[in-house]
Amino acid sequence: MTIDWSLECSGCGAARAPDGLPSVCDACGAPWLVRFERPLPAPDLKADLRGRAGGMWRFREFLPLEPGEEPVTLGEGSTPLLRCRRLGERLGFSQLWVKDEAVNPTGSFKARGLSAAVTRAVASGATAFTLPTAGNAGVAAAAYGARGGAKVRVYAPKSTPKPLLDQMTAYGADVVTIDGHIGDCGQLSRKFADQSGALDLSTLREPYRIEGKKTLGLEIAEQFGWTFPDVIVYPTGGGTGLIGMWKAFLELMAAGWVRGPMPRLISVQSAGCAPVVAAFEARKDRCEAWRDPWTVASGLRVPSPLGGALILRGIKESKGHAIAVTDDQLLEGANLLSSLEGVDACPEGGASVATARLLLAKGLVTRDERLVLFNTGAGVLYGHDFK
Secondary structure, eight states: OOOOEEEEETTTOOEEOOOSOOOSOTTTOOOEEEEESSOOOOTTHHHHHTTSOSSGGGGGGGSSOOTTOOOOOSSOOOOOEEEOHHHHHHHTOSSEEEEEGGGSTTSBTHHHHHHHHHHHHHHTTOOEEEEEOSSHHHHHHHHHHHHHTOEEEEEEETTSOHHHHHHHHHTTOEEEEESSOHHHHHHHHHHHHHHHOOEEOOTTSSSSHHHHHHHHHHHHHHHTTSOOOSEEEEEOSSOHHHHHHHHHHHHHHHTTSSOSOOOEEEEEEETTBOHHHHHHHTTOSSOOOOSSOOOSOGGGOOSSOTTHHHHHHHHHHTTOEEEEEOHHHHHHHHHHHHHHHOOOBOHHHHHHHHHHHHHHHTTSSOTTSOEEEEEOBBGGGGTTTTO
16 A cells, blocks of 8 residues: 655654654654645545545545545544524624534544544554543544554543543443543553553644544535635644644645635633643743643643644634633533533533633624534533533
């Protein structure tokens, strides 16, 4: 099989072949990004897409997959983009939409990234994985590891919602819980990887989770008839989804599929753990570690995102913004999304709702712009104890 993509360091610009199972750049420690050697697909592929079955791998020409190669999949992707009129009226918007990732096979957007990561890892000969998790990534890694015939070890904070831990165990993962946050879990996971030879699937420590998350942007553009919305509000922990969408929009514009400008990317975090917001407000190009992180939205409890520089770059290039909301505000937002629109909102999805209200109040958006909010996972996986 001929691999027709290379890897480019997002920090120093170094290039390398995608042979083996690369982690971060040896020279500068920054994440690798996939760069295709083959031409980007021409716009006439749009007609062919209409006849394909659903799921994110229908966009295979935009993904690191060779002709005839079968991905490790559970049918992830093709999630609904819901027009939310009642919620829009409550918040003051005429065109409000919610991209509902709760309906993915493992209950969250993490299914996309882990499907892509496990696909490439298994193709490269990996038989065991390890990663830290705040919850949903561990569930997805356990499921796709099982699907790909690989063993999975997960390190999670003891504060992780029990339904998420139970689901990881049900998929056959070896689950280790610790006192501490996801950064502490990451240190243990990397140590285990060094000792055991298991592949570290931590966020951005391999280059392919971003490619799976890229399909979020491809789907949104397709669902809007190959146009872009004005604004996308994205709950940001590790940030692979925001980075992936930014990459997808650049590729779509470069291939002539959609005309710019790209949507303004709004990063939302909890006031209890907001390293991206702090860096954005200080006009820095890198994040500093957040001390004593805490929020009920466990997916936002990432004190030192490895992809911080890429997140900030995506926000800047899209003319976006970064905002923090309190736990009270995001819990109210989750309740509104569930009760007004019937969406099984997670606390991170509630943060998107709370941010939409703040954006309007601050004059950062107008009521008639097309606004897309993300519900990144299913509230039921938190046990609904947060509501």
